[in-house]
Amino acid sequence: MIEDFPFLRPEHQFRVAMCVEYRGSGYYGWQIQKTGVKTVQAELTEAISRVANEPVDLIVAGRTDAGVHASNQILHFDTSSYRKEYGWTSGVNTLLPNDISVQWTHPVDTGFHARFSARERAYRYIVYNAPMPSGILRDGLTWERRDLNLERMQAAAERLLGEHDFSAFRASNCQAHSPVKDVRELRLVRQGRLIVLQARANGFLYHMVRNIMGVLLAIGRGDKPVEWAREVLEGRDRNLGGITAPAAGLYFVRARYDRKDLPEREAGPAILDGFSGLGEV
Structure with missing residues (x-):
């Protein structure tokens, strides 16, 4: 219930974590560039800002460079707009190109930081x-x-x-x-x-x-x-x-955090499903 999490109430600024998957072949890396080239961060920032109905800044677990892919990239952003988890996920996905996809969305407290809270990548x-x-x-x-x-x-x-x-x-x-x-x-x-x-x-x-x-x-x-x-x-x-x-x-494929509330997915990419010998990541 939203009443159990004061930071989720619409009148407050709150923090949202997301897991995204993308094919990096068509992008000049994760980070927005001054030259205006196509980047994963630019596409996600525009889509999430439209769903939030306000500008957002994205913090990511690992900044990938040009042509590199991700199956479980973690990011977070702060917003004053309240949306249910499914609303964030489905709403943003409808606005993204088909080589970027949000896999899950989860509310987190402001102590969570996608980059600095990660203990392993x-x-x-x-x-x-x-x-x-x-x-x-x-x-x-x-x-x-x-x-x-x-x-x-x-x-x-x-x-x-x-x-x-x-x-x-x-x-x-x-x-x-x-x-x-x-x-x-x-x-x-x-x-x-x-x-x-x-x-x-x-x-x-x-x-x-x-x-x-x-x-x-x-x-x-x-x-x-x-x-x-x-x-x-x-x-x-x-x-x-x-x-x-x-x-x-x-x-x-993975960022690890000292918390149990974030959803789990296979490390990926999907072409490795059933690949023997890799073990846990």
């Missing part, structure tokens, strides 16, 4: 390892024609686990205050023609997952030895690393 990177590229899922996968050695890639990934200075895996224009991150999982699983990297950490630097995958792909092809991953890490120099893996295979 997770990404999945999908590689299509086959002689020829996929004609159907090309925008959602990264194609690698050469056969990849999963055991070598996993051994290299384990050299990167733990809390380290990841300067060698951050883009030159990364704006993070510190390059030190705690990487808690780098798990690689193969099923059929798909190889998936599942990455969990307390936070990620700009291009960090794509740069890690670039190193792992070089090792999986046999171009570099397994120990090269650790050498790149300890060198703390981006120039020592490999190429940045393409954006098409990367998905933001």
Whole structure:
């Protein structure tokens, strides 16, 4: 009942959390740009503001860059407009392009912050390892024609686990205050023609997952030895690393919070439903 939550009453400013899914192929990343290019944040801000009948500012758990997708992106906004959860979700979805979709909406107290309350974030990177590229899922996968050695890639990934200075895996224009991150999982699983990297950490630097995958792909092809991953890490120099893996295979799949009231969904993306070996995210 609304009477049980004073911050939900129409006469008060209150906070709303949302989970959104989007295909990033047609967008210049999450964040609104001064140049006016198409971004996910711009589309959502316009749609939510229309449903709220007032301007809103969106705060997001993880700002994805150009071409990167999300299956469980979390955001929040403050508004003085009261809408039921279904009203927010369905109303906003009717105003969005078909490559962005709100999955759920939930009222939260003002102590919740989509970015700063997140204690962990997770990404999945999908590689299509086959002689020829996929004609159907090309925008959602990264194609690698050469056969990849999963055991070598996993051994290299384990050299990167733990809390380290990841300067060698951050883009030159990364704006993070510190390059030190705690990487808690780098798990690689193969099923059929798909190889998936599942990455969990307390936070990620700009291009960090794509740069890690670039190193792992070089090792999986046999171009570099397994120990090269650790050498790149300890060198703390981006120039020592490999190429940045393409954006098409990367998905933001989870932000974890110390609260039990937020709805849960499968990590996704949906093409991985039933994919064995990844475990919980």
